[in-house]
Amino acid sequence: MLLFRNVLNCGPKKPGMNASELKRGESARINHVEFNELQNKLIEMGCFEGNEIKMLYVAPLGDPIAYDINGYILGLRKEEARLIKVVKL
Amino acid sequence: MNPKEKHIVLVGNPNSGKTTLFNALTGLNQKISNLPGTTIEKKTGHFQIGDQHVRITDLPGTYSIHPKGEDEMISIDYLLNFQKHEIDVILFVADASNLSRNLLLYTQVADLGFPMVLALNMIDSAEKKGISIDVENLSAALGVIVCPINAREGRGLDKLKNTLVKVNAAHQVTFFESNDISSYEALNRHHTHYHNYLRKHLDNLRKNDQADVIANSRNISEETISRYKKIDKIIEIVQYKNTEKGKNITQRIDKILLHPVYGFLVFYATLFVIFQFIFKVAEYPMNWIEAIFSTLSGQIKALLPEGMLSSLMADGIVPGIGGVIVFLPQIMLLFALLAILEDSGYMTRVSFITDRLMRKFGLNGKSVVPLIGGMACAIPSIMATRNIENKKDRLITILVTPLMSCSARLPVYTLLVSLLVTDKGDSWLDPRGLILLGMYLLGFIAALLFAFIFKLILKQKHKSYFVLELPDYRKPRLRNILLTVKDKAGDFVFNAGKIILIVSIVLWFLASFGPSGKFDAIDRKYQSYRDAGMEEKKQSEKLEASYAGMLGKAIEPAIKPLGYDWKIGIALITSLAAREVFVGTIATIYSVGDADDEKSLSTVLSEQKRPDGSPLYSYATIISLLLFYAFAMQCFSTLAVTYRETRSMKWPLVQMGYMTGFAYLVSLVVYQLMA
Numbered sequence: 147m148l149l150f151r152n153v154l155n156c157g158p159k160k161p162g163m164n165a166s167e168l169k170r171g172e173s174a175r176i177n178h179v180e181f182n183e184l185q186n187k188l189i190e191m192g193c194f195e196g197n198e199i200k201m202l203y204v205a206p207l208g209d210p211i212a213y214d215i216n217g218y219i220l221g222l223r224k225e226e227a228r229l230i231k232v233v234k235l
Numbered sequence: 236m237n238p239k240e241k242h243i244v245l246v247g248n249p250n251s252g253k254t255t256l257f258n259a260l261t262g263l264n265q266k267i268s269n270l271p272g273t274t275i276e277k278k279t280g281h282f283q284i285g286d287q288h289v290r291i292t293d294l295p296g297t298y299s300i301h302p303k304g305e306d307e308m309i310s311i312d313y314l315l316n317f318q319k320h321e322i323d324v325i326l327f328v329a330d331a332s333n334l335s336r337n338l339l340l341y342t343q344v345a346d347l348g349f350p351m352v353l354a355l356n357m358i359d360s361a362e363k364k365g366i367s368i369d370v371e372n373l374s375a376a377l378g379v380i381v382c383p384i385n386a387r388e389g390r391g392l393d394k395l396k397n398t399l400v401k402v403n404a405a406h407q408v409t410f411f412e413s414n415d416i417s418s419y420e421a422l423n424r425h426h427t428h429y430h431n432y433l434r435k436h437l438d439n440l441r442k443n444d445q446a447d448v449i450a451n452s453r454n455i456s457e458e459t460i461s462r463y464k465k466i467d468k469i470i471e472i473v474q475y476k477n478t479e480k481g482k483n484i485t486q487r488i489d490k491i492l493l494h495p496v497y498g499f500l501v502f503y504a505t506l507f508v509i510f511q512f513i514f515k516v517a518e519y520p521m522n523w524i525e526a527i528f529s530t531l532s533g534q535i536k537a538l539l540p541e542g543m544l545s546s547l548m549a550d551g552i553v554p555g556i557g558g559v560i561v562f563l564p565q566i567m568l569l570f571a572l573l574a575i576l577e578d579s580g581y582m583t584r585v586s587f588i589t590d591r592l593m594r595k596f597g598l599n600g601k602s603v604v605p606l607i608g609g610m611a612c613a614i615p616s617i618m619a620t621r622n623i624e625n626k627k628d629r630l631i632t633i634l635v636t637p638l639m640s641c642s643a644r645l646p647v648y649t650l651l652v653s654l655l656v657t658d659k660g661d662s663w664l665d666p667r668g669l670i671l672l673g674m675y676l677l678g679f680i681a682a683l684l685f686a687f688i689f690k691l692i693l694k695q696k697h698k699s700y701f702v703l704e705l706p707d708y709r710k711p712r713l714r715n716i717l718l719t720v721k722d723k724a725g726d727f728v729f730n731a732g733k734i735i736l737i738v739s740i741v742l743w744f745l746a747s748f749g750p751s752g753k754f755d756a757i758d759r760k761y762q763s764y765r766d767a768g769m770e771e772k773k774q775s776e777k778l779e780a781s782y783a784g785m786l787g788k789a790i791e792p793a794i795k796p797l798g799y800d801w802k803i804g805i806a807l808i809t810s811l812a813a814r815e816v817f818v819g820t821i822a823t824i825y826s827v828g829d830a831d832d833e834k835s836l837s838t839v840l841s842e843q844k845r846p847d848g849s850p851l852y853s854y855a856t857i858i859s860l861l862l863f864y865a866f867a868m869q870c871f872s873t874l875a876v877t878y879r880e881t882r883s884m885k886w887p888l889v890q891m892g893y894m895t896g897f898a899y900l901v902s903l904v905v906y907q908l909m910a
Binding site: 181183184185186187188189190191192194195202203205206207208209210212214216217218219220221222223226 | 298299301303332333335336339364366449452453455456459460463476485486489490493494495496498499583586587588590591592594600624697698700701702703704705706
């Protein structure tokens with residue numbers, strides 16, 4: 147039991163950050179997208195490992211957020227952007 | 236030559252310029268119809284090259300062959316039933332500035348085994364962004380004919396048309412694992428396999444089989460990623476990107492339109508301009524139309540011998556039709572302005588900036604488009620909810636969209652507001668425009684209120700989400716806008732006009748005839764009088780004794796607490812099926828009871844008195860009527876669409892019940908407080 151907990155806590159290194167944590171104008175490379183009923187849709191829209199993602203602007207009320215993905219603009223809610231794990235460039 | 240008509244189906248991502256290409260290929264030679272046995276709307280058009288007749292079908296834009304929303308399901312279902320629809324060739328439209336994502340769907344459709352042509356659109360805007368594409372290499376890599384086009388300016392279309400005519404079943408291409416497939420039989424097996432797999436997935440989606448959908452979801456993600464990997468290898472060879480050089484105008488415009496402060500200011504200003512526009516600008520043609528119809532009524536009376544026919548034409552049909560045609564300028568302007576917002580790409584920004592707010596009310600940023608569209612007409616707007624992927628969000632949007640003040644309410648509002656404000660003053664700000672804006676706001680607030688109530692009542696099965704492409708800004712195309720206005724105006728005139736014509740005739744009959752004994756008695760009573768004042772009195776007594784009068788009197792007890800009399804009661808009954816009939820009915824009722832045809836309707840109404848001598852259309856009654864028409868469900872067509880979109884009788888009944896109940900309650904309270 148103790149061992150199991152240790153594995154969970156110390157396991158593999160945390161995968162950096164979420165796309166929702168990017169600041170305006172920051173770019174990152176997508177590491178992976180968490181499995182969720184949305185995963186599929188996000189991948190289809192171009193959010194998958196290896197692709198570059200750039201935070202463009204936040205909506206006036208603080209949410210959703212617009213990203214540049216592969217040269218087009220995609221609007222995502224914060225909770226959806228959290229599914230996208232990235233490594234800052 | 237092949238005399239048989241060739242059937243080409245247009246497939247592509249949303250915002251790829253698919254509809255612009257369709258309009259450019261077919262011109263005015265197109266129509267909107269329903270797929271047989273369903274309500275699914277599709278656009279069909281024709282063109283001809285030499286002896287070859289070509290029929291084109293435009294399907295709703297979709298991002299993937301694995302449907303997420305109702306509109307994607309429609310397109311995919313159509314493709315999977317290719318035998319029934321006799322599809323000869325798929326014309327795939329791809330946005331060159333966003334090639335990788337556009338090619339995803341292309342490869343999926345190619346693997347279904349269709350002969351295809353790839354139209355590469357918007358190369359110019361890609362080049363402005365610093366992206367150029369090697370068309371020949373792309374064609375070689377995919378094994379498909381690629382036609383570079385500019386749908387907006389009509390470039391490359393002749394070549395595209397000629398190519399389409401030549402392509403046949405031998406041009407079948409496949410994309411996925413094509414290296415492994417050598418023989419024709421293996422190719423067919425591959426297509427059939429992919430087809431069956433998609434078919435099964437679609438059925439499970441329909442049945443809402445959660446276990447299967449989730450299990451499949453992993454497979455789909457894998458499939459998608461491996462497609463993208465292969466696509467990206469091709470992109471590396473055929474695409475040259477120099478984004479340093481490219482200018483991004485869209486992002487610059489967005490800095491203003493999505494700005495925390497200016498963003499909402501621009502949004503409100505846009506709405507404000509729309510309302511001032513449809514009141515101020517539309518006023519001139521409306522005055523002309525009104526003048527034409529009242530002269531027409533007078534002329535008919537003068538020309539035709541006095542009698543039944545003259546009365547039917549001058550008191551029934553002409554004022555009934557005129558009362559509706561007069562609103563055509565406003566409706567056309569409204570649809571044109573909304574089409575401009577849609578075509579330019581601004582509408583998606585409105586979704587983006589309002590999503591946070593809408594979410595609180597159980598809606599979605601994507602609900603804003605149907606809601607704003609609801610200001611024109613709830614029917615196409617309810618159909619436009621199909622791109623809302625979440626079922627609950629979509630259902631709530633469908634239920635509350637009819638609360639938005641639609642163009643059919645506009646005639647009613649206009650008439651009532653003109654009674655409320657008789658002196659419009661000289662200021663540039665039209666007070667009637669402001670009241671009208673207030674009515675629209677009221678509808679919107681009611682829609683939010685009920686959305687919130689439904690959010691609390693209805694159960695949530697899936698998480699709500701918002702994944703929305705914000706397309707590049709584009710100059711709206713006049714042709715696209717005119718075609719939309721033509722469709723909608725034609726629909727209003729012919730469909731609403733049909734009902735209104737029938738209602739006008741029936742109403743004229745009901746208002747002109749009654750139980751014969753009573754009519755004779757009135758005739759005898761006034762026999763000895765000859766002056767005009769007595770004639771008017773006789774007419775109104777006759778109206779009261781007529782069948783229509785009896786009907787109005789029958790419901791009077793129920794509507795009296797709202798401040799309405801039996802004449803308004805007649806109009807309420809006739810406008811049950813369609814609101815705009817109110818104006819035609821009122822026009823018919825009062826012209827039957829009025830000898831003077833040259834007076835405008837609002838003058839006639841403001842002269843109406845109650846039995847005690849006070850004006851019938853008091854502020855309390857007018858406001859009570861305005862509120863009733865704002866909230867009540869008085870549109871059979873909307874109920875029919877709700878039924879078809881939800882596939883259940885329950886939701887139209889809920890819609891009817893809560894809207895009309897709320898309308899009655901609000902009008903009752905307001906009238907009792909004001910009177």
